[in-house]
Amino acid sequence: MAKKNKTKYALLGVLNTMSGSGYDIKKFCDSSIRYFWNENYGHIYPVLQKMEEEELVTKHVEQTDGRPSKNVYSITAKGRAELDNWLLMPVEPEHGRSELLLKIFWSKNVPVEVLIEKFMQIKEVSEEMLVQYAQIENDLKAHKDEIDKMNLVLWISTVNYGKHDSEAKIKWCEETIKSLEEIED
Amino acid sequence: MAKKNKTKYALLGVLNTMSGSGYDIKKFCDSSIRYFWNENYGHIYPVLQKMEEEELVTKHVEQTDGRPSKNVYSITAKGRAELDNWLLMPVEPEHGRSELLLKIFWSKNVPVEVLIEKFMQIKEVSEEMLVQYAQIENDLKAHKDEIDKMNLVLWISTVNYGKHDSEAKIKWCEETIKSLEEIED
DNA sequence: AAATTATATATCACTGTGATATATTTCAAA
DNA sequence: TTTGAAATATATCACAGTGATATATAATTT
Numbered sequence: 001m002a003k004k005n006k007t008k009y010a011l012l013g014v015l016n017t018m019s020g021s022g023y024d025i026k027k028f029c030d031s032s033i034r035y036f037w038n039e040n041y042g043h044i045y046p047v048l049q050k051m052e053e054e055e056l057v058t059k060h061v062e063q064t065d066g067r068p069s070k071n072v073y074s075i076t077a078k079g080r081a082e083l084d085n086w087l088l089m090p091v092e093p094e095h096g097r098s099e100l101l102l103k104i105f106w107s108k109n110v111p112v113e114v115l116i117e118k119f120m121q122i123k124e125v126s127e128e129m130l131v132q133y134a135q136i137e138n139d140l141k142a143h144k145d146e147i148d149k150m151n152l153v154l155w156i157s158t159v160n161y162g163k164h165d166s167e168a169k170i171k172w173c174e175e176t177i178k179s180l181e182e183i184e185d
Numbered sequence: 186m187a188k189k190n191k192t193k194y195a196l197l198g199v200l201n202t203m204s205g206s207g208y209d210i211k212k213f214c215d216s217s218i219r220y221f222w223n224e225n226y227g228h229i230y231p232v233l234q235k236m237e238e239e240e241l242v243t244k245h246v247e248q249t250d251g252r253p254s255k256n257v258y259s260i261t262a263k264g265r266a267e268l269d270n271w272l273l274m275p276v277e278p279e280h281g282r283s284e285l286l287l288k289i290f291w292s293k294n295v296p297v298e299v300l301i302e303k304f305m306q307i308k309e310v311s312e313e314m315l316v317q318y319a320q321i322e323n324d325l326k327a328h329k330d331e332i333d334k335m336n337l338v339l340w341i342s343t344v345n346y347g348k349h350d351s352e353a354k355i356k357w358c359e360e361t362i363k364s365l366e367e368i369e370d
Numbered sequence: 371a372a373a374t375t376a377t378a379t380a381t382c383a384c385t386g387t388g389a390t391a392t393a394t395t396t397c398a399a400a
Numbered sequence: 401t402t403t404g405a406a407a408t409a410t411a412t413c414a415c416a417g418t419g420a421t422a423t424a425t426a427a428t429t430t
């Protein structure tokens with residue numbers, strides 16, 4: 001019927017690593033999985049409440065003075081089972097919507113020089129991303145003694161995905177620019 | 186505030202090529218841009234209505250016997266201007282959510298053999314995609330005399346994106362499988 | 371002292387998704 | 401031949417996801 005709720009699994013994954021509030025979860029996401037997954041409060045809070053009802057997590061309220069009291073969530077055995085089960089299920093095919101490709105597809109009346117300029121910009125952004133991924137990989141390898149062996153391989157694999165993706169985009173831009181230049185003649 | 190409506194531009198792009206009903210538009214999308222853009226009726230019909238109100242398209246009702254009467258939409262000068270304007274604007278950065286990478290990130294307790302098996306499956310799917318993209322490219326080149334020169338370059342570029350993307354995934358799978366095998370020892 | 375950043379939760383309006391409902395024609399297989 | 405599947409055509413629902421905004425206060429920086 002509707003799209004399947006994947007935020008649930010992102011939150012279960014975080015809570016399987018640490019207990020924390022919605023705010024803590026958001027911070028964790030932003031600092032670790034942000035390159036391929038982003039969460040926002042508008043979803044975190046309602047999904048946490050729903051998961052509590054489903055007994056996938058438990059809530060305990062921490063009183064603080066001044067600040068709003070903190071709702072600390074922890075994963076339950078049932079939640080862990082749900083996560084493990086999801087991890088083994090095949091990934092649902094992602095149709096995705098690429099605004100970039102949509103624009104290119106409809107751009108026949110855009111002047112060639114403007115298009116070439118745009119592809120050069122895309123190439124530059126991809127080159128910057130490549131530098132960022134290399135940095136993350138270095139950071140991971142620098143802390144390799146503190147990270148679980150298995151996690152290290154998996155986390156480096158996700159970074160590697162980004163590297164291959166950026167490299168592919170760069171090559172694609174170069175090839176497209178070349179064929180656009182051939183039109184101009 | 187909310188996410189920006191991109192369906193609008195997809196529909197304007199289609200209607201810039203041909204006039205037609207919601208049904209026609211859906212068919213066009215499924216047969217041309219499906220690899221990077223998918224539209225569904227749940228969105229096409231309300232967005233068409235809204236665009237009519239904004240005078241980006243006009244509707245004329247075609248009576249048919251038996252079947253529901255067909256609402257044929259055509260793009261207006263205002264709609265064409267809106268499309269042209271959007272085409273020149275930079276692409277909004279896509280954060281995207283990759284269920285695949287999310288799963289890998291949380292998979293430290295999944296047995297290594299199971300993970301390797303999963304990566305082999307992903308590799309196979311990417312190899313199949315590569316074949317499909319090659320086929321589309323051949324089809325395009327076979328009809329190159331009927332296609333506008335500029336469109337041919339742009340459409341082949343979008344197919345090429347898919348090819349580079351698949352190739353990158355294949356390489357990534359091979360590398361990850363290799364590093365997973367090294368853990369097993 | 372003032373301004374900014376960090377902590378913390380909640381809600382709104384909107385976009386996007388995929389299933390389902392409804393109804394008829396046309397064509398092919400049993 | 402009739403049964404049924406596929407194509408034509410529109411509409412609607414429940415839910416998922418987004419990003420901005422509202423509301424408060426503490427700690428830190430300027």
